[in-house]
Amino acid sequence: MACKSCSTGSCGSKGVEGEVVSGCQSNGGCGTGGCNKMNVFDWLSDLDVPQFQRFHVVEVKFKGGRKEYFRNSNGLMLHTGDAIMVESTSGIHLGVVSLQGELVRLQLMKKSIKDDDNLKNIIRIASEKDLEKHTQMIARDLPTMYRGRQIIGDLKLNMKLSDVEFQSDGTKAIFYYSSEDRVDFRELIKLLATEFKVRVEMKQISSRQEAGRLGGIGVCGRELCCSTWLTDFKNVTTSAARYQNLSLNPVKLSGQCGRLKCCLNYELETYMDALKSIPTIEGRLKTKKGEAILQKTDIFKRMMWFGIVGEEAIWIPVSCDRVKEIIDLNKKGIIPESFSDLNPDAPVPEKPSLSELNSDLERMDKKYGGKKPGAGNGKGGNRGGRDRFENRGPRPDRGPRPDNRGPKPAGENTSIDGATPENRGPRPERGPRPDNRGPRPERAPQPNADVNPSAEGGAADGTGQPKPFKKKFKKKFKPRPPREGGSSEAPSA
Numbered sequence: 145m146a147c148k149s150c151s152t153g154s155c156g157s158k159g160v161e162g163e164v165v166s167g168c169q170s171n172g173g174c175g176t177g178g179c180n181k182m183n184v185f186d187w188l189s190d191l192d193v194p195q196f197q198r199f200h201v202v203e204v205k206f207k208g209g210r211k212e213y214f215r216n217s218n219g220l221m222l223h224t225g226d227a228i229m230v231e232s233t234s235g236i237h238l239g240v241v242s243l244q245g246e247l248v249r250l251q252l253m254k255k256s257i258k259d260d261d262n263l264k265n266i267i268r269i270a271s272e273k274d275l276e277k278h279t280q281m282i283a284r285d286l287p288t289m290y291r292g293r294q295i296i297g298d299l300k301l302n303m304k305l306s307d308v309e310f311q312s313d314g315t316k317a318i319f320y321y322s323s324e325d326r327v328d329f330r331e332l333i334k335l336l337a338t339e340f341k342v343r344v345e346m347k348q349i350s351s352r353q354e355a356g357r358l359g360g361i362g363v364c365g366r367e368l369c370c371s372t373w374l375t376d377f378k379n380v381t382t383s384a385a386r387y388q389n390l391s392l393n394p395v396k397l398s399g400q401c402g403r404l405k406c407c408l409n410y411e412l413e414t415y416m417d418a419l420k421s422i423p424t425i426e427g428r429l430k431t432k433k434g435e436a437i438l439q440k441t442d443i444f445k446r447m448m449w450f451g452i453v454g455e456e457a458i459w460i461p462v463s464c465d466r467v468k469e470i471i472d473l474n475k476k477g478i479i480p481e482s483f484s485d486l487n488p489d490a491p492v493p494e495k496p497s498l499s500e501l502n503s504d505l506e507r508m509d510k511k512y513g514g515k516k517p518g519a520g521n522g523k524g525g526n527r528g529g530r531d532r533f534e535n536r537g538p539r540p541d542r543g544p545r546p547d548n549r550g551p552k553p554a555g556e557n558t559s560i561d562g563a564t565p566e567n568r569g570p571r572p573e574r575g576p577r578p579d580n581r582g583p584r585p586e587r588a589p590q591p592n593a594d595v596n597p598s599a600e601g602g603a604a605d606g607t608g609q610p611k612p613f614k615k616k617f618k619k620k621f622k623p624r625p626p627r628e629g630g631s632s633e634a635p636s637a
Contacts, residue, residue: 184243186224199249202266204230204239207282207309208320208357209371211242213257217265227270227278229312234343238270238278238312274312281310288340292319295335303327306354316343322354352377355401362399369406380404384412387419389441418443423468428453430479431470436460450483 184203202222205211214230216222226241243251252258270278289308296305303323310317317340321327329346336344349357356370370377385397385408399405422443429436429450436450439459448467449459462470462483473480 184247186243186245186247198245201248201252201263202241203243203248203251204228204266205242206237206239208307212239213248213252213263215263215265216244218268220266220269222266222269227275229267229270229274231264231267232311232316234316235311235313236267238274277314278312281312281314284310288317291339292336295339296332299332299335301327301329301332303329304354306349307357310342314342316345318345318347320347320349320354320357322349322351350377351401351403352406355399360400364407368400370401374406377406378409380406380408384408387412387415389443415443421446422448422464423471425467425471429467429470430474431483432479432481436483 200216201213202216203211204214212230220228222228222241222244224241224244227238228241229236230239231237285308288310289305292305292308296303302325303321305319305321307320308317309320317336319336333344333346352370355368356374359371360368362368380403382392382397382404385392385404388408388411390397390408397404397408422441425438425448431452434452434454436452437456438448439451439456440449441447442449446464447461448464449461451457451459460483466483470480470483
């Protein structure tokens with residue numbers, strides 16, 4: 145079967161010694177998905193047993209990952225990836241050998257297919273002419289599907305045409321469609337047969353099978369399971385999402401087919417086993433703080449969150465073992481103080497001492513690269529932080545503040561005229577401000593005022609010369625060095 149993106153142009157290629165190598169030259173990574181779709185690894189293909197007689201039934205793969213089983217009645221020497229011509233209901237079709245040997249026997253047992261069933265035969269290995277004609281039929285699939293959708297739209301039928309597959313000899317075409325209701329397509333078959341001059345077969349598929357035929361990338365970032373390896377579609381219900389504590393959001397739980405994701409069933413058995421150790425809450429847990437309602441359960445961490453009635457916004461985490469103890473206490477008529485006070489005889493945990501906390505802080509400083517004591521900005525070290533509080537010693541006791549302190553000394557809280565807040569009296573009212581105040585009088589010029597600006601941008605004095613520009617710097621205060629036997633303060637006048 146020809147492949148569009150392979151460097152060899154076919155799914156099977158010759159090796160160095162003439163041996164047929166299965167797969168593509170690009171390590172099986174075809175962009176179209178035609179070569180590696182629904183592949184099964186034949187782990188018995190390398191066994192070299194001369195007297196070993198292979199099973200006479202061969203698994204053959206067709207377009208879209210469809211697989212069927214055929215008899216190798218002529219005893220042809222086949223390899224995985226060989227293109228062969230097989231019998232069909234209305235002619236000859238080309239397929240690719242996907243599996244043979246004892247693994248095919250296991251597949252027949254798995255699908256309950258007996259050897260004596262009506263299995264069709266393999267005619268011959270495909271020739272170059274057969275491959276060329278098959279490529280021409282593949283080129284007709286896409287235009288036929290587009291034209292078929294136009295005819296369905298003209299007839300206003302409630303159906304969706306998803307794919308078209310032409311038989312290799314060009315005598316038959318299978319139209320795959322999906323629909324929720326029953327469709328009367330008798331008129332459609334007549335129009336399609338007249339339009340394309342082939343025998344038309346309508347085949348209804350489910351939405352999951354449609355997604356498997358079209359393929360795509362899932363939300364997990366990988367190819368869809370239904371288009372790569374999944375063959376049996378099992379029923380998926382919303383109870384699988386409830387057991388796994390997933391939000392019942394149809395947008396997040398639905399796949400590209402519009403149905404619930406098949407991967408919801410993958411971990412369901414693990415969750416069911418883990419739920420056996422989780423206590424069942426029939427009603428509400430009773431504590432002296434109030435009745436508690438179950439809000440959330442973490443199955444694998446074995447934690448349950450409860451909210452007190454009236455305070456549902458605050459969730460309290462409780463382990464499953466403690467929940468079981470509370471349930472047993474409530475059955476006995478005992479109401480605990482809270483979720484943590486379950487065992488009154490249990491010892492109260494001791495609080496860590498100050499020395500233990502300091503040792504923990506020093507260990508964290510060493511681990512995360514904290515500053516060492518005395519390694520500040522180079523001017524006496526770092527005096528802030530924990531060292532300042534550790535080295536200052538105990539604080540002296542000042543005693544109670546006396547109530548009979550007496551009046552404050554004069555001049556401490558007085559105004560400019562010597563009046564205190566107690567004896568200055570009420571403030572007189574000024575009244576409204578007059579609007580006819582007139583123009584503001586001009587001020588007389590000061591004797592040393594800068595009147596005429598010079599051309600250099602400075603100010604000129606009385607001589608007409610510009611004054612030099614002086615930068616104003618804020619004087620920094622530097623304390624005097626202490627005198628011998630004295631203090632660093634300035635002497636009083």
